[in-house]
Amino acid sequence: MWQRLSLYDLRVIGHYLGVLILFTTIGLAVPLLTSIIFGEWQATERYFLTIGIFLIAGSALRFLRIQPGRLSRQQAFAITGLSWLVLAFFAALPLYWSGHYASYLDSLFEAVSGLTTTGASVVQDLDHLSYSDNMWRFMMHLMGGLGLVVVGLSFGLFGKGGGASLFTSEGRSEHVVPNVVQTTQFIGRICITFIAISTISVGCISMTIGIEPARAFLQSFWVSISAFMTAGFVPMSQNIMYYHSISIEFILVIVMLLGSINFTLHAEVIRGRVKAVFEDTEVRYLIAWIVLIVIVLAASLSGSRLFSNLPNIERRGLFMVFAALTTTGFQNVTTSQLAAGGFSSGAFLVLAILMAMGASSGSTAGGIKINRIAILSKSIVATLKETLAPDTARIVTSYNHIGRRPVTPDIVREATTVLILYGVTYVIGALAGIASGFEASQAIFESVAMASNGGITSGIVAPGMAWPLELFYLFEMWAGRLEFVTLLALLIQIVTSVMPSDLVGTMHARNEERKRRS
Amino acid sequence: MRKDRDSWIDMAPDAIIGYSTLVLAIVCFLLALVVIVAIVRFIVGVGAA
Numbered sequence: 146m147w148q149r150l151s152l153y154d155l156r157v158i159g160h161y162l163g164v165l166i167l168f169t170t171i172g173l174a175v176p177l178l179t180s181i182i183f184g185e186w187q188a189t190e191r192y193f194l195t196i197g198i199f200l201i202a203g204s205a206l207r208f209l210r211i212q213p214g215r216l217s218r219q220q221a222f223a224i225t226g227l228s229w230l231v232l233a234f235f236a237a238l239p240l241y242w243s244g245h246y247a248s249y250l251d252s253l254f255e256a257v258s259g260l261t262t263t264g265a266s267v268v269q270d271l272d273h274l275s276y277s278d279n280m281w282r283f284m285m286h287l288m289g290g291l292g293l294v295v296v297g298l299s300f301g302l303f304g305k306g307g308g309a310s311l312f313t314s315e316g317r318s319e320h321v322v323p324n325v326v327q328t329t330q331f332i333g334r335i336c337i338t339f340i341a342i343s344t345i346s347v348g349c350i351s352m353t354i355g356i357e358p359a360r361a362f363l364q365s366f367w368v369s370i371s372a373f374m375t376a377g378f379v380p381m382s383q384n385i386m387y388y389h390s391i392s393i394e395f396i397l398v399i400v401m402l403l404g405s406i407n408f409t410l411h412a413e414v415i416r417g418r419v420k421a422v423f424e425d426t427e428v429r430y431l432i433a434w435i436v437l438i439v440i441v442l443a444a445s446l447s448g449s450r451l452f453s454n455l456p457n458i459e460r461r462g463l464f465m466v467f468a469a470l471t472t473t474g475f476q477n478v479t480t481s482q483l484a485a486g487g488f489s490s491g492a493f494l495v496l497a498i499l500m501a502m503g504a505s506s507g508s509t510a511g512g513i514k515i516n517r518i519a520i521l522s523k524s525i526v527a528t529l530k531e532t533l534a535p536d537t538a539r540i541v542t543s544y545n546h547i548g549r550r551p552v553t554p555d556i557v558r559e560a561t562t563v564l565i566l567y568g569v570t571y572v573i574g575a576l577a578g579i580a581s582g583f584e585a586s587q588a589i590f591e592s593v594a595m596a597s598n599g600g601i602t603s604g605i606v607a608p609g610m611a612w613p614l615e616l617f618y619l620f621e622m623w624a625g626r627l628e629f630v631t632l633l634a635l636l637i638q639i640v641t642s643v644m645p646s647d648l649v650g651t652m653h654a655r656n657e658e659r660k661r662r663s
Numbered sequence: 664m665r666k667d668r669d670s671w672i673d674m675a676p677d678a679i680i681g682y683s684t685l686v687l688a689i690v691c692f693l694l695a696l697v698v699i700v701a702i703v704r705f706i707v708g709v710g711a712a
Binding site: 402414415416418419423435436440444447458459462 | 684686692
């Protein structure tokens with residue numbers, strides 16, 4: 146039943162959290178270098194100090210000596226679950242010291258939003274944030290989008306044991322190649338390649354619209370990370386509207402879509418087997434879903450106050466559809482236009498539904514994921530067929546994902562469980578927003594944006610927001626990134642471990658007795 | 664390591680063709696959506712009139 150964490154388990158967890166903290170120091174070298182190149186000496190001091198704190202904390206935890214060997218499943222869940230929060234605590238420090246955040250909680254929120262690739266920001270005066278602080282925000286997107294544990298696995302930080310448990314506990318559903326380390330390295334190479342291509346494309350266009358070269362390539366690097374990682378931070382307060390460029394928006398839509406495709410399909414494309422993408426059940430459902438939602442959105446926007454003309458629906462409407470669908474969170478409309486009547490209420494709700502559903506599994510996108518919807522749809526159809534078919538008939542349901550695969554009861558159960566957990570979280574988050582005094586539609590939208598890691602904000606997430614709601618949204622982002630199961634497993638482990646042993650023993654004995662009687 | 668590097672280089676032509684096809688397909692899909700939006704806007708506009 147519920148296993149308690151032993152002292153040795155805690156040493157292992159502490160040891161590997163220390164390893165991850167030390168490893169993250171490499172990521173901090175990038176903003177440090179940026180501050181030196183651009184002469185941001187105050188930022189240089191802050192990042193030196195932060196690196197020092199990371200090194201001290203990581204080294205101290207690594208002093209927890211452990212036996213070499215495989216990580217148990219419980220240890221893997223705990224490491225994965227805690228790493229996001231522990232790293233965010235430290236990652237928030239340079240942001241807080243920048244003076245652009247109202248409180249440490251705001252900077253922690255920003256760090257969690259960055260690492261979980263939500264992209265909702267509470268920064269003050271973003272337009273004057275230093276290059277190094279912006280670089281750190283986007284480095285968090287890169288590390289979080291790849292997966293903190295995944296990055297660690299690809300560099301062999303966790304030794305030879307526990308790779309598979311760690312991989313799946315971070316919400317990764319599939320291995321691109323049989324070896325976990327090679328899978329993580331493959332994902333890393335794909336991400337870096339597309340970010341590089343996008344950086345060059347967007348950078349060149351940025352220069353043609355008048356941005357000076359250094360800023361053009363820095364900003365294009367940042368938005369490319371944000372687009373492929375389907376994350377959502379932007380370097381300017383006007384979001385993507387800052388560039389006033391249809392070309393940039395077009396390229397970003399393509400990059401967002403590429404980032405929201407399952408990485409196993411990327412592996413097929415690299416081998417020249419593009420057909421596998423179009424035969425994939427999830428991709429087909431995604432295409433149908435997009436067509437349906439675009440029709441609904443276009444019809445709804447046609448009656449809106451500000452965006453009823455065709456060019457606006459084409460440009461603003463379609464861009465927002467893909468920003469929400471891929472759970473990136475870019476905006477080419479302002480927050481007040483979105484929430485305060487510019488967009489019709491129907492279109493506003495459509496964006497929330499898009500974020501809630503998300504895009505493909507095994508990609509950088511968040512949300513429930515379309516493959517779960519596809520599996521549940523097929524399960525419903527199979528149930529109806531079984532009801533109508535003769536008793537002797539055997540109904541077999543399958544889906545296509547690099548070959549035909551059966552829809553088994555375990556797959557349906559997993560999909561149903563995650564769907565329910567997402568739904569419950571969306572509702573509880575909405576209730577929290579309503580209790581804080583916000584309009585119901587806004588509260589629902591914001592809750593969905595947090596739990597799905599979508600990040601499009603309707604105005605509730607802002608600097609100086611109420612701390613109980615901010616904490617709750619922080620928890621939602623964390624839970625959504627780990628797809629709930631890991632986080633719930635961690636919470637159960639913690640509760641079980643701190644409960645008195647005789648109480649746990651009594652519960653365990655009762656369960657054993659019940660099993661014996663049945 | 665050498666074998667791994669060779670295999671990535673060997674896959675480069677297939678990868679370029681594969682991704683070019685995929686990006687082209689995405690672009691065509693986006694253009695199709697543009698047409699769909701125009702049709703829906705026209706229908707709604709006619710309906711409103």
